[in-house]
Amino acid sequence: MADNSVLTVSIVTPDGKVYECETATLVVVRTMSGQLGIMPNHIPVIASLEVDEAKVKHDGNEDEIAVNGGFVEFSDNNLTIIADSAEKQGDIDVDRATNAQHRAEEHLKEARQKHDDQDILRTQVALKRAINRIHVAKR
Structure with a gap:
């Protein structure tokens, strides 16, 4: 049975998977309509993304990923960002x-x-x- 208190986060680009986390408690992204924070059990969302960072909070840590466009889709505590390109902070x-x-x-x-x-x-x-x-x- 899935844990309803965490999110599974995946960030993918045309080159493949850039980031994955199965214990996220909050994801913050900038959409074309403004900043969006998603926590476990959020309503389903699909939104176009701005060129900005994605912040993923998990296990007392925060990961930052440079996301260059694309979109975010969230449902059933699974969040997927499909980006034109993306890089984890330490890989830049x-x-x-x-x-x-x-x-x-x-x-x-x-x-x-x-x-x-x-x-x-x-x-x-x-x-x-x-x-x-x-x-x-x-x-």
Whole structure:
């Protein structure tokens, strides 16, 4: 019989499973509508995710995962995040993320000079992802 006082959390990307926890007591994510906290026995939810961190509280600890878009689905105390990409805090290469941030900032300047709206939007997403990775890694 399943334990109704905990959540099972899985974060998957096109490359496979990034994170799993079977003893979570709280998951906090940022959806397109705002921040969402999910505890055991929460009503079922499906929501699109922003580029932000996912926080998973379990066993007196808190794990932080950089999640870059996707969606969250919750039902029957099982929470699944399907993300475009995701990295656990300890797996983030800060130097690589910082280089990506600098490249995106330079590219954004060029795109704005060219007034290329599509390129501006694409580059803003890349910049947001890099900043998110840095933020999560440095917590």
